[in-house]
Amino acid sequence: MGIGTSIFLIAVGAILTFALDANIGGVSLDVVGWILMAAGVLGLIMTALVWGRRREVVTRTEPVEYRQVEQRRDVAPPL
Known part of the structure; x- marks a missing residue:
């Protein structure tokens, strides 16, 4: 459930x-309204938790390997 859907449920x-x-x-519409608001707040909290996890930064502690590239200079350039 997204932020928009949660806000919509709270409003309704x-x-x-x-x-x-x-x-x-x-059926009391007051009870249905309270249930919808609770579902909207719960959805808003869950969405915030999921979005918060996406913003975590993952860092690598292993060193990066580098390859040395050699250029040959004994070959004549094309004509």
Whole structure:
């Protein structure tokens, strides 16, 4: 779940919880709103943890091997 989806869930949950006052078929929209907001916050935290891991820098401690390239000078250039 991305940041945008998490923010969308939080917004929809807040609308259902605080802006509407209705019950549909015995289901309270307040409870559905709180559940959506909790899912959005959880998704936001999980996304932040995943993005935080991507920013870690990996360093190598082993030395880099270098090859010496020799240039031959005894060959005449092409005509």
